Amino acid sequence: MNISVENPVFVHEDSTTQKTGELRLDSDIPMSKISSDDEVFLAPEMNAFGRQFRDYTDTNSERQKSVEHFYATQHTNQTLDFVQKMRSEYGKLDKMVMNIWECCELSKEVVDESDPDLDEPQIQHLLQSAEAIRKDYPNEDWLHLTALIHDLGKVLTLPQFGGLPQWAVVGDTFPVGCAFDESNVHHKYFMENPDFNNPKYNTKAGIYSEGCGLENVLMSWGHDDYMYLVAKENGSTLPSPGLFIIRYHSFYPLHKAGAYTHLMNEEDKENLKWLHVFNKYDLYSKSKVHVNVEKVKPYYMSLIKKYFPENLRW
Numbered sequence: 001m002n003i004s005v006e007n008p009v010f011v012h013e014d015s016t017t018q019k020t021g022e023l024r025l026d027s028d029i030p031m032s033k034i035s036s037d038d039e040v041f042l043a044p045e046m047n048a049f050g051r052q053f054r055d056y057t058d059t060n061s062e063r064q065k066s067v068e069h070f071y072a073t074q075h076t077n078q079t080l081d082f083v084q085k086m087r088s089e090y091g092k093l094d095k096m097v098m099n100i101w102e103c104c105e106l107s108k109e110v111v112d113e114s115d116p117d118l119d120e121p122q123i124q125h126l127l128q129s130a131e132a133i134r135k136d137y138p139n140e141d142w143l144h145l146t147a148l149i150h151d152l153g154k155v156l157t158l159p160q161f162g163g164l165p166q167w168a169v170v171g172d173t174f175p176v177g178c179a180f181d182e183s184n185v186h187h188k189y190f191m192e193n194p195d196f197n198n199p200k201y202n203t204k205a206g207i208y209s210e211g212c213g214l215e216n217v218l219m220s221w222g223h224d225d226y227m228y229l230v231a232k233e234n235g236s237t238l239p240s241p242g243l244f245i246i247r248y249h250s251f252y253p254l255h256k257a258g259a260y261t262h263l264m265n266e267e268d269k270e271n272l273k274w275l276h277v278f279n280k281y282d283l284y285s286k287s288k289v290h291v292n293v294e295k296v297k298p299y300y301m302s303l304i305k306k307y308f309p310e311n312l313r314w
């Protein structure tokens with residue numbers, strides 16, 4: 001069965017002003033195409049472990065216990081002060097010089113401990129999500145490339161990047177400097193966070209003002225913000241929704257639960273529509289069936305060449 005996008009998305013009225021193409025609803029996919037699973041992406045109902053996707057409630061399985069432990073450490077340690085330090089340290093981009101494909105190869109060595117749905121090397125997740133979105137949006141090449149690179153920032157866990165602990169790299173993200181919304185998974189562990197009781201940081205707006213725009217909000221530090229910095233500072237020509245997807249794809253409290261919307265500006269609201277589209281392919285493409293890397297590599301190399309310089313500072 002085809003699981004539809006949870007939040008409504010809208011078709012742009014004037015597509016000539018958009019660098020990106022029209023947003024399409026699941027219901028726009030012709031019924032005649034639904035029968036061929038080669039041509040459209042069919043989202044599974046269960047994850048590879050036979051469970052619902054993003055189930056954080058099962059306390060019996062070992063994997064779920066380690067995911068909960070992950071969130072306990074993440075929520076305890078991600079303070080405003082920590083985020084500021086990490087942004088200035090990793091914003092220097094002085095750790096490595098390499099191209100995008102070399103980083104895809106490096107991501108073979110990363111397994112994400114926060115993810116209840118996948119324990120495969122990250123390169124597979126990247127190619128699975130890119131190939132899935134390519135089926136349904138064949139003309140949006142920027143979206144294919146966005147999917148390919150969205151999780152590359154997880155290389156921060158590798159020794160070449162200082163071997164950051166998983167809680168500083170993966171998992172859902174949330175703003176720091178304002179109250180932690182209850183829609184964050186395993187919210188109770190924020191009580192251990194020093195910012196939780198700081199009156200400057202624990203009101204709804206905290207250090208921000210209504211409608212200030214997400215670019216003025218400090219997010220918990222991790223692979224999203226890092227990869228956004230890498231793409232932006234190296235002069236990628238990906239369109240604004242692509243950069244937005246990279247930067248906020250782990251911000252489930254916003255794009256799934258609809259929290260923190262008071263911090264968005266008009267541009268964020270436009271970009272959020274594309275993030276809703278993207279999320280379906282990020283989440284439901286997670287599978288044990290591997291993509292043949294060498295077979296698809298030439299296509300993705302051509303996209304990298306189109307939107308990125310040859311070498312990037314990381």
Ligand SMILES: O[C@H]1[C@H](O)[C@@H](O)[C@H](O)[C@@H](O)[C@H]1O
Nearest residue numbers: 112114115170171172249250
């Ligand atoms: O466990 C997952 C994983 O780390 C993803 O890469 C991230 O984007 C998700 O938000 C998170 O829940």
Ligand SMILES: [Fe+2]
Nearest residue numbers: 150151249250
């Ligand atoms: Fe991610």
Ligand SMILES: [Fe+2]
Nearest residue numbers: 125150151282
């Ligand atoms: Fe992902």
